[in-house]
Amino acid sequence: MPTLVILCLFASALTAQGFDFASGTTIEGKKVTVCHVDLQKESLAIFLRDDAGKPLKSFEGIEHWLEPQGKRLLFGMNAGMYRGDFSPVGLCVSKGVTLNPLNLDNGEGNFFLKPNGVFLISDLGARVIASQEYPALKEKVLLATQSGPLLMCNGRIHPAFQPGSKNRLYRNGVGAVSPQRIVFVISEEPVNFYEFAVFFRDGLHCENALFLDGTVSSLHAPELKRSDKKMDLGPIFGIVGNR
Numbered sequence: 165m166p167t168l169v170i171l172c173l174f175a176s177a178l179t180a181q182g183f184d185f186a187s188g189t190t191i192e193g194k195k196v197t198v199c200h201v202d203l204q205k206e207s208l209a210i211f212l213r214d215d216a217g218k219p220l221k222s223f224e225g226i227e228h229w230l231e232p233q234g235k236r237l238l239f240g241m242n243a244g245m246y247r248g249d250f251s252p253v254g255l256c257v258s259k260g261v262t263l264n265p266l267n268l269d270n271g272e273g274n275f276f277l278k279p280n281g282v283f284l285i286s287d288l289g290a291r292v293i294a295s296q297e298y299p300a301l302k303e304k305v306l307l308a309t310q311s312g313p314l315l316m317c318n319g320r321i322h323p324a325f326q327p328g329s330k331n332r333l334y335r336n337g338v339g340a341v342s343p344q345r346i347v348f349v350i351s352e353e354p355v356n357f358y359e360f361a362v363f364f365r366d367g368l369h370c371e372n373a374l375f376l377d378g379t380v381s382s383l384h385a386p387e388l389k390r391s392d393k394k395m396d397l398g399p400i401f402g403i404v405g406n407r
Contacts, residue, residue, distance in 0.1 A: 182206030183239055183403060185388055191363045195352035197383060198368070199239060201403070203290060203344045210243055210258040210307055211400045212250075219250035221396040223384040230404060239403040240384030240391075241336060241348050242377055244309040245275045246398025254310030255282055255298065256399050266298055267310060274375065277324060280312025281374045289343025292316075292372035309399055315339075315361040315373040325358040332356045336381035338401075339370030348401070350383050 182205025186198040223240045245253045254267035279294045286303040332354035364373035382392035
């Protein structure tokens, strides 16, 4: 089995805030951008619709919605797969309210490549779990998104991933380093699922991590002078600050 070379060069550390970016990070020479978030300092949100129930669809849409509130988007990333009407394919929970139910159906495509999973933040902190574990949870879930496949499950790479796969795409995902420390990754060059999962395991020390999406993978990072506009999005992760 090949050994992947992972290089991490932290370009900026926003220690005054609860998140920091690392660009210049590579997987086998392929660039990725990493965002660490400290949930003891920052509150992560999921954005889906505005007050009138219309899909926000973009980082720009969220910015316009936040502006009258005197707020701005400090970090954003697409938060899972969605349908043509921008509704989530699976579970979506925002501010403790379930906006879309858990989806345990079988089907075609990455979302349904079992085991798929749920990234959640509850009153016990953040974690990534297999989707079938979600109904048994007892704690109060404050935020959640469902996607698939799981990249890492209890320290093991998804069994369907192959080291030599030629299926390389732009990808993004999320993992929980600890209940209070989460990490988002977006590839700047095409990578396969196996390479992406190994990065979460060996480079970021996540025992559990979730694939979010591929072609639509998008990042909003004003500190990096970046706000991707690839296509309209469904659910979107965000960290909000004052203007």
